[in-house]
Amino acid sequence: MLLTDWNHILDNILPDESNEAVISDIFVRFLINALGFNQQEQISQFKTVKPGNRTVDFAARKNVDSDIFTLSKINPYLLIEVKARATGSGAKINLSEGTPQYINTREQIKRYLLDSNCTTSQWGIITNSVHIQLFRRHGKVVFPATPSILIKKDNINAIVSNVKNLIYNPPKALTVCVYNNKGGVGKTTTTVNLAATLAQQGKQVLVIDFDPQQGDLTKSLGLEVREISLYDCLSDRDLDIHDTIQPFIVKFKSGQLLKFDVIPADSKLGNFTEQDLATRIEKGSARLKDVLKSLVYEYDYIFIDCPTNWMFFSQSSLYACDAVLIPTKHNNLASLDNAAKVIKELVPKVKAARQDGGPIALPIFFNGENITPPQLKIANQEIVAIITKEIKASKFNLLPYFYPKYIKDDTNTKIFSLPSYAIVAGAAFARIPAAFKDSTAAKYYLELAKEYFIL
Template identity: 85%
Template sequence: MLLTDWNHILDNILPDESSEAYISDIFVRPLIKALGFNQQEHFSEFTTGNGTVDFAARKNVDSDIFALSRVNPYLLIEVKAPATGAGAKFNLSEDTPQYINTREQIKRYLLASKCNTSQWGLITNSVHIQLFRRHGKVVFPATQSILIKKDNINAIVSNVKDLIHNPPKALTICVYNNKGGVGKTTTTVNLAATLVQQGKRVLVIDFDPQQGDLTKSLGLQVRKISLYDCLSDRYLNIHDTVQPFTVKFKSGKLLQFDVIPADPKLENLTEQDLATRIEKGSARLKDALKAFVYEYDYIFIDCPTNWMFFSQSSLYACDVVLIPTKHNNLASLDNAAKVIKELVPKVKAARRDGGPIALPIFFNGESITPPQLKTATQEIEAIITREMQVSKFNLLPYFWPKTTRANIDKTIYSLPSYAIVANAAFSRIPAAFKNSTAAEYYRGLAKEYFIL
């Protein structure tokens, strides 16, 4: 759509007076057309299975006319009345109550029973606009909530159109807690093995050069061209750092995920060395991994505990942060809260593209007795209450994600303890490949967070 058209449209929006229906007609319908959907490829009031979204869109496929069949939507759009003046109804600036409610609303729609094919969700009130991406069971921001102006509307539309018609394939996951001993590496390698068993293509990056536990546990060594080489020289091909990790089963079946091993060249470099030698610093890893986002279904990053270059780079590069904790370790709970309320927002502010987001915590690899669970629950209650009082940050969705306004559910997903998982490193094969019980545990974890 031409700039003059958008000028005309924006001139006719009166923020204090325009209704939702008016915004739908004067702003959203032209937006849908500008995003590449014709009149037969979208319609209003789509029943998702968990409420009704304002618009749904999908390209027609042969004789399947979306406006007639009304199945398998691709893009969902939720519209609100604008909000800038005293008569405002909805303010979609990030972190306002109206924004949070609308964000959760589009998330519910995208995950509803009739929207399994949906990959994108858009919220707008003609003053702000934000795009969300769905990958399996995860919904996360693909852009910031952007203030719409005449001088940026064309760029906004162009960017959204490019994203929805050329979607990255991969979900990039950083497994992180700002506390050691919570099983980050074990979680990473076994989730990779589990997702491969589900037919997914997986890449794992060991970005903990000082420990390199993931690389050692798989019996791998760095190749001639290393990750450090590619981070410090953007003209090298990062694909040359990748090594396949393959397991052959007795049946003859082969399963493989790919690994970028830990790089010893990074081990003894100081923070100052890294800042000097790697252009863009902690933002460089994200740029380097763009080479893989159309090739893999999942990209996992295993990084060290301390908040330094490697962990900062890993959070900067990911879409979501998965946070293992221990129910019997107060420090792991406190540090999980720190990751959620402090470190993720810090990286999000630096990236300015909507990401990353934190996923709810889970208890990793411990047997929990009822008294222990009661103690952990009391501690979590104290953490949630403290942060709400001190920083006004609501940790409840990250610790008790099943809680709703109508029902307080303090369930936290728990991965049971099992000896074969801890001992698997000696065999250089992930436990999820070796043992059916371990495989079942990690399949449950994958289904809880990632796959349908």
């Protein structure tokens, strides 16, 4: 698509009050072609569920040999949801982030990407030719791959080029930071057992212990830092991050081998003050994301375990991740308050600094405690109070993060709960994750992985 073509479309063809059909015919079809999909590789009004009538405005994928997408109508790769520029009454439709119209459209594309007829879809776009945003799907997680961008004549070519590069060169990994701004919620146990569980499912997994002062994850696996450490790679751009990685392998009596990779905690990092780290590490808390760039094309999942305090290590971890998984305790009200702080304050702060759409917060879960009905009632009362207070104070809606199954027509307040189990605590002494060591623990953590990550 030539620059003059886009100028002509944006300046002369699209009226300010263009409806959805006009946007589709004049803007979106050109966009799909510019992204490299020919007429036989795109379908309008694609059914996202079968049976059912739910449809996304456009779906696209490359043809493979004799499998012509317009004929087979299966295995879409890219979905596009189109909105008008204005309503029938002339009111502008605003797809800038945070507006009600944006939130509704974002949730719409997420539903489509997770629908039964779209399990092969990896990308989604929302646009009304004024704003455009690209979303990525990894398993059950849908998250922004770009911010919602205001389209202008001088940036449309760069937008198309960036989206095209992303959808044809997708990162393999989902990078997850396991974090709560409150200690004692089982972050390390969650991290190591999710890694073990996903490895059992045949996934390539890397775990990063970015808590140099405690290093509990590294100790629990009986590992030590290699000659080249994570600090070395953060401070020296000429070093290779691959040299820090150690395999953790468990061989079972049956002869089966299970493994995941680990970047151990580097105690040298714990010797520096925040000011020292800012001086010694170029780009500060943004540096870890750069260091991991090559690894996101090699692993299916990268998990980062970091300390509780909102300082360099936790800031770096959130900056480097796609999604934040937030363990809480139902009987620790401070953990619920601090989970809310992560969601409404810390994640948006990092998102504003990154300017690339990420990261996102995943819904909370209760981690490793037996819950009685009276205890659950108290926890829910606290959660409702937190949600209500935040709506009144800032209009930030915490409801989807605490009660993800709650919708207008279904007031489901179920929160995923990982039950208490003794083998989880004792596994550290065996230097083997509980999910590798015990079938019941493995079952629990597989349920957690299915709840958040795998289909």
